[in-house]
Amino acid sequence: MLDRPSSQTVLPPLLAMEKVRKTFATGLLALDGITLTLPGEPQVLAVLGPSGCGKSTMLRIAANLDAPSSGTIDWPAFNQARERGYGLNVGYVFQEPTLMPWATVFDNVRLPLRIKGLSASKVLDRVMDMLGRVGIQDFARSYPRELSGGMRMRASVARALVTEPRLLLMDEPFAALDEITRAKLERDLLGLWLSSRFTIVFVTHSVFEAVFLASRVIVMTPRPGRIAADLKIEAPYPRTEEHRMSASYIAQCREVSEALARAMSEAPS
Amino acid sequence: MRLGFDIVAPIAVGVLFAGLWQAAVQWYELPPYLLPSPLLIAETLVTDFPTLLPSWLFTLKITVLAFLAAAIGGLGLSLLLTSSRSLERSLFPYAVILQVTPIVAIAPLIIIWAKDTTLALLICAWIVAFFPVVSNTITGLNSADPNLRDLFALYGASKWQTMLWLRLPSALPYYLAGLRISGGLALIGAVVAEFVAGTGGTESGLAYRILESAYRLRIPRVFAALALISITGLAIFAALSFISNRLLRHWRESSKP
Numbered sequence: 001m002l003d004r005p006s007s008q009t010v011l012p013p014l015l016a017m018e019k020v021r022k023t024f025a026t027g028l029l030a031l032d033g034i035t036l037t038l039p040g041e042p043q044v045l046a047v048l049g050p051s052g053c054g055k056s057t058m059l060r061i062a063a064n065l066d067a068p069s070s071g072t073i074d075w076p077a078f079n080q081a082r083e084r085g086y087g088l089n090v091g092y093v094f095q096e097p098t099l100m101p102w103a104t105v106f107d108n109v110r111l112p113l114r115i116k117g118l119s120a121s122k123v124l125d126r127v128m129d130m131l132g133r134v135g136i137q138d139f140a141r142s143y144p145r146e147l148s149g150g151m152r153m154r155a156s157v158a159r160a161l162v163t164e165p166r167l168l169l170m171d172e173p174f175a176a177l178d179e180i181t182r183a184k185l186e187r188d189l190l191g192l193w194l195s196s197r198f199t200i201v202f203v204t205h206s207v208f209e210a211v212f213l214a215s216r217v218i219v220m221t222p223r224p225g226r227i228a229a230d231l232k233i234e235a236p237y238p239r240t241e242e243h244r245m246s247a248s249y250i251a252q253c254r255e256v257s258e259a260l261a262r263a264m265s266e267a268p269s
Numbered sequence: 270m271r272l273g274f275d276i277v278a279p280i281a282v283g284v285l286f287a288g289l290w291q292a293a294v295q296w297y298e299l300p301p302y303l304l305p306s307p308l309l310i311a312e313t314l315v316t317d318f319p320t321l322l323p324s325w326l327f328t329l330k331i332t333v334l335a336f337l338a339a340a341i342g343g344l345g346l347s348l349l350l351t352s353s354r355s356l357e358r359s360l361f362p363y364a365v366i367l368q369v370t371p372i373v374a375i376a377p378l379i380i381i382w383a384k385d386t387t388l389a390l391l392i393c394a395w396i397v398a399f400f401p402v403v404s405n406t407i408t409g410l411n412s413a414d415p416n417l418r419d420l421f422a423l424y425g426a427s428k429w430q431t432m433l434w435l436r437l438p439s440a441l442p443y444y445l446a447g448l449r450i451s452g453g454l455a456l457i458g459a460v461v462a463e464f465v466a467g468t469g470g471t472e473s474g475l476a477y478r479i480l481e482s483a484y485r486l487r488i489p490r491v492f493a494a495l496a497l498i499s500i501t502g503l504a505i506f507a508a509l510s511f512i513s514n515r516l517l518r519h520w521r522e523s524s525k526p
Binding site for chain 2: 060063064065088092094096098100101102103112114115143145163
């Protein structure tokens with residue numbers, strides 16, 4: 001079952017941005033009119049663009065960590081929950097693992113549940129299950145400094161998913177990892193996605209990463225960020241390592257690269 | 270290996286220095302009232318210990334109480350100041366003023382105002398010791414990883430949850446670094462204030478012993494008292510470093526700000 005936004009969709013969209021602009025206090029225009037809808041059906045959306053194009057700003061606005069300067073943003077699928085006083089149930093993964101060095105992996109991962117008032121004993125099974133799903137159950141009692149970069153990132157993903165969010169926002173999460181670790185994490189992320197069916201918004205500046213992971217790629221222009229292209233990536237999940245060698249993958253990479261090159265040339269001098 | 274070197278090297282330097290000192294005193298036949306030899310100082314430390322002990326304990330008492338007041342009061346003050354931006358901006362300059370005013374200059378006033386000499390000494394030592402705690406802890410409370418702050422905001426954490434689970438733990442390395450400085454300063458404050466207070470009445474500390482011995486030209490005893498002060502300062506620093514390393518063993522390599 002591949003996810004394509006269809007016209008007879010019944011689920012309300014997760015996110016709807018309309019002409020979102022963001023100007024920073026310094027006068028810097030970061031985003032210039034972003035209109036983007038995330039349908040209710042799970043998908044993997046890669047946001048591709050050069051450094052400094054406002055991708056991270058867009059993600060922060062999507063998480064309600066920042067407000068647009070003009071334009072509107074709405075989370076139709078979350079509105080009922082928000083009215084009942086729960087925040088946006090959204091997972092967020094930063095470029096750095098962003099773990100608390102003074103807390104064990106277990107305590108780091110249970111943080112979102114702890115903030116919601118659930119005690120450690122109540123969430124023990126849930127947190128351990130989540131650690132198992134990202135493959136670090138044996139490190140529950142370890143401290144972040146004892147883990148490798150890849151395992152720290154796994155803990156960070158586990159923390160983001162422990163609240164079972166319908167939307168997972170990831171800001172270049174694997175950019176600092178080595179090639180081999182990164183490829184493994186990409187596959188495992190898709191595995192998690194297939195078993196839980198949430199929507200991923202994955203910010204990256206790597207064409208190969210975007211095309212491997214995503215069912216949809218939006219290409220952004222250099223600052224101020226605008227959406228230059230919105231492309232579908234047709235390839236069945238699960239995607240294996242062999243897929244990285246396939247002719248269709250390479251053709252898709254070329255297509256997206258060309259779209260990115262066109263977006264770059266649109267840059268105001 | 271490294272740890273061994275870290276201990277052996279300073280001791281070797283100390284022994285070498287004391288040896289040269291001893292040799293110089295004997296070679297030039299310096300009288301003890303000018304410069305006593307290290308061996309004579311050690312001897313005096315032992316023979317005069319019954320006299321020095323009560324003074325040492327008194328200085329230690331002032332130091333420890335001032336340090337505890339700085340550790341607890343400094344933390345409390347930091348929490349108060351960081352609870353609101355305007356409070357921090359309006360009060361922090363006065364903490365700086367207290368810090369930059371030489372304690373020797375205000376000690377006489379404090380001694381006049383406080384009825385009890387012990388209390389006056391305590392206040393003086395506290396004024397010297399509290400500032401590094403406040404300054405470091407405020408920096409620490411504001412040093413929490415911005416991404417972690419965003420994460421707490423994302424999950425709708427309350428101000429208290431953020432303070433308890435994020436800002437206070439983030440401040441711990443800074444707080445401990447502040448305490449390490451503050452421990453030594455509490456001792457200096459206690460000694461300096463007593464120098465100003467002069468006659469200490471019934472209870473008198475090491476500073477009073479130094480003054481008294483100097484008047485009577487009992488220079489070896491001056492040095493013995495000085496040695497006690499130095500040893501105390503070293504012990505305080507070592508103890509605080511040990512506690513700090515124990516508490517921060519899970520932090521990254523960059524545990525020391």
